[in-house]
Amino acid sequence: MNRQDAFSGYSPQVNFIFYIGTVFFTVLIVHPAFLICSLVLAAVYYLQVRGRQGLRTIVGMSPVFVVVSAINPLLNTGGDRALFYLGQRPYTLEALYYGMALGCMLTAVILWFASYNRTMTSDKFMFVFGRKSPVISMILTMVFRMVPGFQRKARQITTARRCIGRMETGSSLQSKLLPSFAVVSALTSWALEGGVITADSMQSRGYGSGKRSAFSIYSFVKRDRLTVCLMILLMMGILAAVLRGGTRASYTPELLVSGYDDPWLWIGSICWFVFLSIPVAVDVVEEMRWHVLRSKI
């Protein structure tokens, strides 16, 4: 199930701005409505990216939520509605709510990162930051390329050493660990010599002698521009709501959560919902368009 969702097909800048905004506001705002919104849409988008397999991950998150919620009142004793006492320490309802909010935040962030790992591949990241710092992005590109090669080489060295009987000769920890270190050491010798040749080759082909260009298969088209504008507008709406106190929520020592009689909460949460549903909506619209096009044939 490696279906490419429509939002991943947008320009990497669009993807990156979306994730920055999402994680920033999820961590910033502890209002329950915002957190639940973030959690639900994170789960929906993750399911869209992963397909049915994603369900297992999402169900697997529930112990994290329960543990974080249940532990919080043990550490935080603020609040006066005690559910029960553990020795002298009260286990309060307010702290339990606070723990649930934190658990919600944590699982939402984990799920957003789970879909981030699928949509923001390393080449997209390089595209966003590559041209701003040529040296670092060159190093990163080289490392991304070398790691699989080195892993392959490490396996080759291991096999070769096993052939001549130099791997796993005994059952003790020492005799199992030492050969692995020898593999790393051999890998280092090989890699360093290769690195010098690479560097010389780069030099003789004129690396660093001019302004660097960067290859990319991504383009920034009208729909990307529109999406960025929409995201910026929505983020400004959320920020205004935050600054106006519409998203105020505190749990301990006293439960103070702004309710829906505050217009700023309405504005903030609508902006937040629209912002977070961008990837899901884009995907659904694309799917519908595809069905319509197919049915015409």
Next chain:
Amino acid sequence: MQEKSIKENWAGRRSVKQWIALGLVIIGIPAVLLLSWQMGDRKYYLTSMLVLLCAVAAFWLSFERRRPKTREMVLIAVMCAIAVASRAAFIMFPQFKPIVGIVMICGMALGPQAGFMTGSISAFVSNFIFGQGAWTPWQMFAFGLAGLLAGYLCRAGVMTGGRRLVTALIGGGMILVLIGPILDTCTLFTMSSVINTEAVGAVYLSGLPFNAVHGAAVFLTLLILAHPMIEKLDRIKVKYGLMEAE
């Protein structure tokens, strides 16, 4: 002629990046702290993450503006890739993480700045394999710090390839008392609503066994690999004239 204009071009860029790096540390970090102080309640995670990102970015920018030679760049890339790929050699021991050990070796052999670069880059790249998350900035900073400290301690003559046991003990101890707790602080800030003695104690104590295993792995890596790897890096430096002052 062409070369001259390129040099001027680089020089112009150098000063801009230098100022950005300086600005991040002098203005960026206090600004973040001030802002979070204004915001009040429980912004520990956001604040700390922004401060750490400023710190890492300042290091990266100062490396960038130095215009390192091609060979130096490739050498750092190779060491990062070895640090990340080294786990492939220890497939039988999934809990065995030699990555910080190799970062420390790199710091000792190539200097504090190269150590920080290797540490932060290999943490970043290895997270592309094992998954990015809220911990990425913390790991980048902590691993970079390990390389940086190893570099300075080597300059001071405390951690050297020759004094194997002392080096390994310091490296393993550094994981246990500094690098591990820095990573635990990330857990503390994401999972706890208040910072009090109980929360701090609970998080650090539950992290202790993991840090002990991690520290032991780094101890063994330094004990066994530090001497041969530093020798190899030194040999490469002598053989090809790398990393020498102009």
